Every structure is written in C-alpha cells, then in structure tokens.
Amino acid sequence: MWRGYALPGTVWLAAFFAVPFYAVAAIAFGSIDPIFRNARPAWNPLSWSFGTFADVLGEVVNGQLRDVFVRTIVFVLIALVLCLMIGYPIAYHLARLHGRMKSLILLLIVLPFWVSYLMRMLAWVNLLQRDGLVMRITAWFGAEHNWLDGSPTTVILGLVYGYVPFLILPLYATLERLDWRLVDAARDLGASPRQAFWRVTLPMSRTGMAAGLMLVALPMLGDYYTNDILSRSPRTEMIGNQIDFFLNAGTQPQRGAVLVLVLSFVLACLAWWYVRDNARQQVAR
Amino acid sequence: MTRRLSRREFVSRSLVVGGGSIALAHLLSACGGGNESTTQLVIGTPDAPVTLPTVGEPIADGLPLESGTLQIYNYADYLNPETIAAFEAAFGVKVTVSIYDTEEVALSKMRSGSIKPDLVLGLTDSVLARFVAAELLQPLNRGYIGNFENVIAGLRDPYYDLGAQYTIPYVIYGNGIGYRTDRDIDTSVFVGNEGWSALWNPAYAGRLAVLDSYRDTISMALFRAGVFDPNTSDASALSTAVDDLVELATLTNPKIDILSYQEIAGGGRDIALCWSGDMLAGVGYLPEGESPDVLGFWYPEVTPTANDFFSIPRASTKPVLAHAFINYLLDTEVALGNQAYVGYQPALEALTAEALVNAGAIPESLVGALVTPERYSAGKRLVSLAPDVDALWLDGWTRFTTG
Numbered sequence: 001m002w003r004g005y006a007l008p009g010t011v012w013l014a015a016f017f018a019v020p021f022y023a024v025a026a027i028a029f030g031s032i033d034p035i036f037r038n039a040r041p042a043w044n045p046l047s048w049s050f051g052t053f054a055d056v057l058g059e060v061v062n063g064q065l066r067d068v069f070v071r072t073i074v075f076v077l078i079a080l081v082l083c084l085m086i087g088y089p090i091a092y093h094l095a096r097l098h099g100r101m102k103s104l105i106l107l108l109i110v111l112p113f114w115v116s117y118l119m120r121m122l123a124w125v126n127l128l129q130r131d132g133l134v135m136r137i138t139a140w141f142g143a144e145h146n147w148l149d150g151s152p153t154t155v156i157l158g159l160v161y162g163y164v165p166f167l168i169l170p171l172y173a174t175l176e177r178l179d180w181r182l183v184d185a186a187r188d189l190g191a192s193p194r195q196a197f198w199r200v201t202l203p204m205s206r207t208g209m210a211a212g213l214m215l216v217a218l219p220m221l222g223d224y225y226t227n228d229i230l231s232r233s234p235r236t237e238m239i240g241n242q243i244d245f246f247l248n249a250g251t252q253p254q255r256g257a258v259l260v261l262v263l264s265f266v267l268a269c270l271a272w273w274y275v276r277d278n279a280r281q282q283v284a285r
Numbered sequence: 286m287t288r289r290l291s292r293r294e295f296v297s298r299s300l301v302v303g304g305g306s307i308a309l310a311h312l313l314s315a316c317g318g319g320n321e322s323t324t325q326l327v328i329g330t331p332d333a334p335v336t337l338p339t340v341g342e343p344i345a346d347g348l349p350l351e352s353g354t355l356q357i358y359n360y361a362d363y364l365n366p367e368t369i370a371a372f373e374a375a376f377g378v379k380v381t382v383s384i385y386d387t388e389e390v391a392l393s394k395m396r397s398g399s400i401k402p403d404l405v406l407g408l409t410d411s412v413l414a415r416f417v418a419a420e421l422l423q424p425l426n427r428g429y430i431g432n433f434e435n436v437i438a439g440l441r442d443p444y445y446d447l448g449a450q451y452t453i454p455y456v457i458y459g460n461g462i463g464y465r466t467d468r469d470i471d472t473s474v475f476v477g478n479e480g481w482s483a484l485w486n487p488a489y490a491g492r493l494a495v496l497d498s499y500r501d502t503i504s505m506a507l508f509r510a511g512v513f514d515p516n517t518s519d520a521s522a523l524s525t526a527v528d529d530l531v532e533l534a535t536l537t538n539p540k541i542d543i544l545s546y547q548e549i550a551g552g553g554r555d556i557a558l559c560w561s562g563d564m565l566a567g568v569g570y571l572p573e574g575e576s577p578d579v580l581g582f583w584y585p586e587v588t589p590t591a592n593d594f595f596s597i598p599r600a601s602t603k604p605v606l607a608h609a610f611i612n613y614l615l616d617t618e619v620a621l622g623n624q625a626y627v628g629y630q631p632a633l634e635a636l637t638a639e640a641l642v643n644a645g646a647i648p649e650s651l652v653g654a655l656v657t658p659e660r661y662s663a664g665k666r667l668v669s670l671a672p673d674v675d676a677l678w679l680d681g682w683t684r685f686t687t688g
Contacts, residue, residue, distance in 0.1 A: 034672050035326060036415055038393050068687045129553045148553065149491025150538045232497075232542050234534040234688035242687065249387045249497075251675055
C-alpha cells in the first residue's frame with residue numbers, strides 16, 4: 001500500500017522529467033532537417049546516431065567549447081565561495097537570533113524573490129550604467145570603474161547576488177536545528193570560540209552547506225541570462241549561452257541538445273556527490 | 286533499509302522499462318508527426334531572381350473585412366502602438382502583437398502550429414524560401430493593396446519574389462557603424478572597407494558592440510578583409526574573417542547584442558556595428574533634452590543592405606483584414622507616423638531623405654544613415670545559405686563568441 005503513495009510522484013516525474021529528457025536525447029541523437037534546419041528527433045533508440053554527440057564532446061574536451069566549459073565552472077566555483085562567505089555569517093547569526101529581529105531578517109532575505117530575477121538584473125544594469133547610482137557613488141570617492149564593460153567580475157557578482165538567498169535558507173535551517181549544547185560543551189572543555197566554531201559548528205553544519213551549495217550550483221551552471229544582461233561579451237560566454245544560441249537562434253538545435261546532455265551529466269555528478277555525502281553523514285550520526 | 290533485487294526481478298523490471306521506452310518512443314513519434322521535408326528551396330539572388338512556386342490561390346476580390354482580432358507576429362518595438370490604435374479605430378477591430386526574436390524561431394513556431402498569426406512582419410529573404418517551401422504563406426491579392434504603388438520602384442518586383450507574390454516591403458536598412466559624435470571616436474578612419482577597422486581599435490574596449498547576428502558580423506569581417514560576398518562558401522575566407530573577429534574580441538572585448546539603438550543613445554556605448562535603422566530609432570531613446578546630433582552613422586560604400594517585408598500566413602483567419610493592414614501601413618502619412626516610433630526607414634518612394642528631414646522625422650545629422658536608391662542598388666544581399674555552408678558560418682560564430 002505504501003508503494004501506492006509514490007504513484008503521483010512517479011507520474012509527475014515521468015511526465016515532467018523523464019519524457020522531456022527523453023525528447024532532448026531524441027533530438028541530440030537525431031538529425032537536422034536539411035531544408036528547414038529544425039531538429040528531427042530519433043524517437044527509436046535503435047536509430048540513434050552518435051556523430052554529432054561525438055563531435056560536440058570532442059569540442060568540449062579539446063575544442064572551442066572547452067574554454068566555455070572551463071570558464072563556466074570557474075565562474076561558478078568563485079561565485080560559490082563568495083556565496084558561502086556572504087551567506088554563512090548571515091545564516092549563523094540568523095540561527096542565533098530570537099524574536100522579531102529574526103523574522104524581519106528572514107523576511108528581508110526572502111524579499112528579493114518577490115521580484116523576478118530578470119527584473120532584478122535589469123535593475124542592476126540601471127544602477128551600474130554610466131550615469132547610474134553606483135557609478136555616481138564610486139565617482140564621488142574618486143574611483144571610476146565601468147562595471148558593464150563585459151568583464152567576468154560583473155557576471156560573477158551578478159550570479160552571487162542572484163543566488164545567495166538559496167544558500168542562506170537551507171544553511172539557516174540546518175544551523176537552527178543544531179544542538180548548541182555541544183558548542184557550549186566544547187567551550188566548557190577549554191575550546192576558544194574560534195576552535196569551537198571550526199571543530200564543532202562548522203562540521204555539524206556541513207549537510208546544510210552541501211544542500212545550499214547544491215541548490216546554488218545547479219542553476220548557476222545552466223544560467224545564461226545573468227551573462228546576457230550584465231555582459232554578453234566573448235570573455236564571459238557561459239555554457240548556457242551556447243545552449244540558448246544553438247536551440248533558439250541558430251540552425252543547429254541538435255548541438256544544443258547534446259550540450260544539454262553534457263551539462264546534465266555534470267549536474268548529475270554533483271547530485272550524486274551530494275546524495276553520497278548526505279548518506280555518509282547520516283550513517284555517521 | 287533497501288532490499289537488493291534478485292536477478293530475476295532485475296531482468297523482469299528491465300524488460301518492463303525497456304518495453305515502456307519503446308512504447309514511449311512510438312507514442313512520441315506519433316505525436317511528432319511527419320515533419321520531414323522533401324521539397325527543394327527556391328532561393329533568389331540579385332543575379333538570379335526567382336519566381337517563387339505558388340501554393341494555393343490568393344483570396345478572392347471583393348470579400349468583406351473580417352471582424353474580431355487581427356493577430357500580428359513581429360519583432361519587438363517594430364510597430365508604433367499609436368499606428369496600431371489608429372488602425373483599430375479606423376477599422377473597428379482589435380490588433381494583438383506577438384513577438385519573435387529570430388526568424389528561425391518564427392519559422393519553427395509557425396511550422397509546429399504553436400502560433401497562428403494573421404500577418405507576419407519583419408521576415409527577410411534569408412528565410413523566405415523556407416517559409417514558401419513549408420507552404421506557410423499565401424499569395425497576396427494586390428487588389429486589396431492599392432497603396433502598393435507607393436513602394437520604392439526597385440522593390441516592387443524584388444529578386445527574391447518576382448511579382449511580389451508573397452511579400453510587400455516594409456522597411457529598408459544597411460549595415461554600418463553607429464557611434465557617439467560627442468565621444469573620442471576617430472571618424473577619419475571611416476573610408477572604404479578599411480573603415481570597419483575602427484571596431485578593432487583597443488581604445489574603444491568596453492564601450493563597443495557588434496551585432497548578435499552571425500551573418501551580419503562575420504560579413505563585416507569579410508568586407509574588411511576585402512571579400513565582398515556575404516554569402517560566401519569559401520572556408521578559407523571565412524576562417525580568416527573569424528580569426529579577425531577573435532582578434533577583435535581580444536582587443537576590444539565587445540558586447541554581442543542588438544541593443545545599440547538603446548545603448549548608444551543612452552550613452553552606455555560609444556561605437557557599434559549596427560543597422561542604419563538602429564541609429565534612426567536611437568533618436569527616440571535619447572535622454573530628455575539631449576540633441577540628436579550626438580548620434581552618428583558611417584554608411585560604407587559597399588555593405589549588406591536589406592529590406593524586410595509583410596507577409597500573410599496561409600493559416601490566417603483574417604486575410605482580408607491582414608491585406609487592409611498592409612495597405613494602411615503603405616500610406617505615406619501612416620508610414621511616417623509609424624517611422625516616428627520604429628525609426629527604421631519605410632520602403633516608400635515618397636519618403637526620400639529630403640522628405641524625412643523636412644517632415645522632422647530624421648535629424649539632419651543622421652541623413653547619412655538613410656538608404657538611398659543608389660545605396661540600395663550598390664548594397665550586398667544576405668541570402669539563404671546551403672546547410673553545409675551555414676554550418677561553416679555557425680562554427681566560425683561559435684569560435685568568436687566563445688572567446
């Protein structure tokens with residue numbers, strides 16, 4: 001009977017994950033209509049052709065797409081470190097707070113979600129442009145910097161700004177459930193506040209950090225509109241931009257579908273690491 | 286605790302999953318339907334004009350106007366809302382506009398039937414052959430389009446659609462360099478095809494852009510290198526042009542978008558490869574009180590020049606109203622009003638550079654951005670590429686955009 005309860009979720013996954021994913025695979029291993037240049041999906045796995053897949057994989061491993069993949073991963077890694085540096089102290093203090101202030105800060109963290117991501121990025125364009133508020137303030141301090149010159153810094157900061165709340169919330173949930181008596185015990189046994197943090201609090205919040213980093217890393221790796229809006233220069237091209245181009249603007253949707261599969265593989269590896277790490281943590285407890 | 290599967294269970298479940306996959310494949314295959322093309326493309330070039338194959342008949346003469354809503358499919362910001370409102374008032378109908386980003390997307394969505402507009406604006410001859418091959422367009426009945434005589438004489442019988450069976454020109458434009466006249470742009474280099482080299486000037490790094498259009502941007506690099514064929518299949522010439530674009534990226538870190546009409550006017554960008562209409566449209570995006578004289582455009586002697594057009598889908602449910610809308614936009618006064626918002630130059634004989642300046646539609650500083658009959662005839666046309674050639678261009682574009 002218990003298995004029956006899994007039916008709605010199974011149907012949901014089949015309808016909204018498995019079928020679309022199979023469609024992407026059918027496009028990736030299908031062909032292109034020579035006249036209309038649209039994808040001709042190969043629905044039957046027995047007729048799949050792996051030529052384009054091999055070509056694109058070759059470009060990813062040792063061709064012109066390699067730099068884009070490497071750049072995307074570097075951007076995401078830097079953004080993750082910054083997210084953690086910004087998000088951890090906030091989540092930590094939030095977990096230690098009580099009363100109205102806690103609710104207020106939680107509300108402030110959730111507040112950006114009330115405005116669409118696209119609108120928030122467009123707002124940043126206004127703030128960062130030549131006569132924008134940020135430029136005027138920095139000019140007042142005698143420092144002028146063109147933030148919208150297509151530099152990686154702006155894109156990375158955009159990613160951090162856009163996704164950091166997704167890291168704070170699961171981290172906060174973990175820290176709030178943390179047994180703070182263990183920290184007190186560490187202090188009683190002679191640990192300094194710093195030692196108590198590094199040897200008790202941080203290890204015990206590892207699950208929350210992993211969940212937060214996963215939640216942030218997955219959308220960042222496929223993100224394309226942050227770069228589209230804040231930069232759109234060759235130096236900041238991310239893998240999501242290439243997928244967008246091949247699927248929407250170009251005439252090679254098959255290549256776009258292959259890139260989706262390659263990116264999915266990277267994401268699946270991350271998800272596998274997270275699940276394994278989580279399982280180990282539970283066993284350790 | 287999880288229970289390990291026995292070998293028998295594993296085999297039986299695998300069979301179920303495998304069988305399910307095949308059933309799913311058949312189901313999806315049935316849903317996908319037969320969209321395999323067997324037709325050939327008929328592509329016109331200025332040297333080899335074509336009469337497109339006729340699919341179906343134009344609508345009969347003397348039909349009454351349909352009522353209800355006219356659904357237009359168009360680029361963003363490519364019709365004046367006031368012009369639409371005036372049409373609605375004049376004909377007692379409603380008009381809705383759906384937006385497409387690229388012609389490829391428009392073709393794909395119309396083929397799949399996910400959008401069924403009554404009228405399409407903005408298509409060019411680079412996709413026309415495919416629209417006709419897909420039997421998506423209907424021949425026009427010019428009996429409903431009395432203002433067709435207003436169209437520029439050279440475009441009444443265009444090479445891509447002899448007899449203007451399916452298309453009526455909307456606007457014309459040429460490729461060039463848009464820039465701010467109040468910034469440190471060295472305009473002395475704007476001579477011959479060497480003028481394109483301005484885009485390789487590292488002094489403009491971070492304030493320069495090229496078009497997010499692989500055909501236009503690679504063509505620009507070809508022209509700079511003295512290859513004046515924007516449809517070339519010469520892999521060596523393309524490779525050299527892309528090498529040059531990679532060098533451009535290294536030197537100037539350009540933006541790649543189609544927003545120069547806003548960005549140059551707004552002051553966030555100083556120089557860009559753009560369409561002439563971008564600078565004309567830019568006038569409407571200048572900050573309040575700023576003079577249009579800050580906008581400049583270099584129109585090269587030899588450059589891609591094009592027009593886009595109106596066309597009516599075969600599936601249009603309001604073909605008479607669609608014809609009426611085309612006729613309305615071909616009225617000189619209406620076109621002038623529409624141009625005030627769109628910026629792009631209407632393809633009408635009466636709207637010469639002098640007429641546009643006299644009407645106050647174009648500031649004198651931008652007269653150089655207008656397409657004259659001489660420029661149009663000297664311009665190069667971007668036509669549909671064969672799939673293998675297109676793949677060469679796209680590979681080059683990927684090499685450029687990936688940095």
